[in-house]
Amino acid sequence: MPVTTLDGHQIHVNDEGFLTDPNEWDDSLATVLAAQIGITLTDAHWKAIRFLRKDFEEQGETATLRRVATVGGVPIKELFALFPQKPAKKMAYISGLPKPQGCV
Amino acid sequence: MKRLLVLGAGTAGTMIVNKLRRRLAATDWHITVVDRDDVHPYQPGYLFLPFGTYKPEQVSRSRHAFLPDGVDFVIGEVDRVDGAADLVTLTDGRTLAYDYLVIASGTSPRPDQTPGMLGSEWRRSIFDFFTFDGAQALASALKEFDHGRLVVHITDMPIKCPVAPLEFTFLADSWLRKRGIRDRVELVYVTPLPGAFTKPIASAHLGSMLDERKIHVESDFLVEHIDNEKKMLVSFDEREVPFDLLVTIPLNMGADFVARSGLGNELNYIPVDRHTLQSKQFANIFAVGDSSDIPTSKAGSVAHFSVEIFVDNFLQLIQGRPMTGAFDGHANCFIESGDHKGLLIDFNYDTEPLPGAYPLPLVGPMGLLKETRANHLGKLAFRWIYWNVLLPGRWMPLPAHMSMIGKKNPNRTENLIT
Numbered sequence: 461m462p463v464t465t466l467d468g469h470q471i472h473v474n475d476e477g478f479l480t481d482p483n484e485w486d487d488s489l490a491t492v493l494a495a496q497i498g499i500t501l502t503d504a505h506w507k508a509i510r511f512l513r514k515d516f517e518e519q520g521e522t523a524t525l526r527r528v529a530t531v532g533g534v535p536i537k538e539l540f541a542l543f544p545q546k547p548a549k550k551m552a553y554i555s556g557l558p559k560p561q562g563c564v
Numbered sequence: 565m566k567r568l569l570v571l572g573a574g575t576a577g578t579m580i581v582n583k584l585r586r587r588l589a590a591t592d593w594h595i596t597v598v599d600r601d602d603v604h605p606y607q608p609g610y611l612f613l614p615f616g617t618y619k620p621e622q623v624s625r626s627r628h629a630f631l632p633d634g635v636d637f638v639i640g641e642v643d644r645v646d647g648a649a650d651l652v653t654l655t656d657g658r659t660l661a662y663d664y665l666v667i668a669s670g671t672s673p674r675p676d677q678t679p680g681m682l683g684s685e686w687r688r689s690i691f692d693f694f695t696f697d698g699a700q701a702l703a704s705a706l707k708e709f710d711h712g713r714l715v716v717h718i719t720d721m722p723i724k725c726p727v728a729p730l731e732f733t734f735l736a737d738s739w740l741r742k743r744g745i746r747d748r749v750e751l752v753y754v755t756p757l758p759g760a761f762t763k764p765i766a767s768a769h770l771g772s773m774l775d776e777r778k779i780h781v782e783s784d785f786l787v788e789h790i791d792n793e794k795k796m797l798v799s800f801d802e803r804e805v806p807f808d809l810l811v812t813i814p815l816n817m818g819a820d821f822v823a824r825s826g827l828g829n830e831l832n833y834i835p836v837d838r839h840t841l842q843s844k845q846f847a848n849i850f851a852v853g854d855s856s857d858i859p860t861s862k863a864g865s866v867a868h869f870s871v872e873i874f875v876d877n878f879l880q881l882i883q884g885r886p887m888t889g890a891f892d893g894h895a896n897c898f899i900e901s902g903d904h905k906g907l908l909i910d911f912n913y914d915t916e917p918l919p920g921a922y923p924l925p926l927v928g929p930m931g932l933l934k935e936t937r938a939n940h941l942g943k944l945a946f947r948w949i950y951w952n953v954l955l956p957g958r959w960m961p962l963p964a965h966m967s968m969i970g971k972k973n974p975n976r977t978e979n980l981i982t
Binding site for chain 2: 473519525526527531546
């Protein structure tokens with residue numbers, strides 16, 4: 461796994477740039493990761509990110525969009541506005557979690 | 565007398581009672597299986613109904629014909645499972661107590677979950693083919709269809725048989741060519757995934773097959789609603805895809821009783837240990853086949869391979885021993901590609917579909933991830949195997965665990981033989 465340094469954070473990432481160890485993540489890193497993909501985090505973004513982190517801790521898997529909407533209470537429409545085009549992937553990236561399972 | 569209760573007499577449930585009835589003494593174990601009706605559909609056959617390749621009578625049999633002597637078959641609708649009381653209640657008020665419960669109630673298309681799907685155009689210009697009625701209605705509509713935009717669409721993952729919409733698209737292309745009207749039809753494939761398939765190597769391969777056939781792919785498209793008046797799909801990020809004929813795979817969800825019983829996730833799938841299929845909530849409940857949340861295909865092959873592991877584990881469990889079998893997520897699927905050819909893919913939790921040979925590594929006769937006539941014949945032969953070998957729980961010369969021997973990963977240089 462490549463090790464990279466982002467704005468003073470030393471992190472392990474996979475070939476797509478996703479963190480491989482969720483424990484290397486913190487709030488300030490989230491802001492840096494978001495900036496990498498052109499997103500400035502607002503309270504609305506944080507609501508989704510906090511849910512994703514908490515749900516991953518409990519379930520061991522990255523929540524799908526439908527789960528963030530039904531369990532986390534952020535409607536899918538809003539997720540597309542907050543994390544344009546590929547919300548599931550972008551949310552996971554910023555939250556330092558694995559890309560959600562495509563469920564072959 | 566111990567009681568094993570199985571909810572669902574589909575692929576997984578039928579195999580389990582057949583295998584376990586042989587291995588549990590009739591004097592010690594009572595086995596009951598519940599389903600809402602006595603019709604066992606051969607679901608892979610639904611793909612061929614719209615094109616008239618299969619006749620309706622070829623795709624269903626009686627459920628009870630595949631259940632062994634010594635298994636009680638109860639026809640009824642499950643109302644709820646009380647996991648704390650080890651009790652299942654049916655909607656007509658009957659109750660069934662159990663020592664061990666296997667939930668094999670599958671997954672179903674739910675057009676009601678997308679606004680506008682069940683609107684005025686449903687079964688007029690909007691069709692599904694994951695149900696018998698839908699596939700039959702689509703057959704009639706296709707006969708009348710001679711020009712315009714034919715859109716094949718997936719609402720969201722996971723779905724039962726994730727390759728079926730691709731197969732339908734390839735078959736439609738071939739069928740339109742044979743009728744001499746392919747150039748009057750625009751074929752569009754709309755998917756919530758970033759490409760043709762979930763895993764990169766297969767996705768690239770299948771994507772180029774769509775390209776060669778001049779099928780336009782609309783990717784990362786998550787439908788919000790269907791506009792019946794304008795006949796178009798509208799996504800959450802406000803993209804629009806108009807259609808003259810829409811063939812959609814509605815959202816797939818597990819059984820409603822799973823939700824009523826507090827056993828499911830947001831799509832009514834039961835969280836289980838991915839290697840043993842044991843419920844994370846109750847140690848005497850297992851979810852097999854499509855009903856669980858394991859991260860692999862919802863497909864008959866997964867039901868088949870995982871049942872093999874489950875049966876041996878179950879026998880250990882009831883003897884008070886630890887379960888030693890671990891399901892690896894093994895799946896394989898034939899992919900019809902039209903013109904009497906097909907592909908085969910073979911994969912598991914950790915390894916994506918790769919080129920190679922199956923079932924005998926290096927020998928085949930089936931080629932993995934490439935179009936051959938043998939794969940097409942394999943797919944057709946499978947219907948006989950399903951009724952005569954698989955459901956009765958007879959031995960099949962296919963290992964439950966996936967093999968890496970002879971598989972080639974084009975992205976890697978090291979030798980992958982393990």
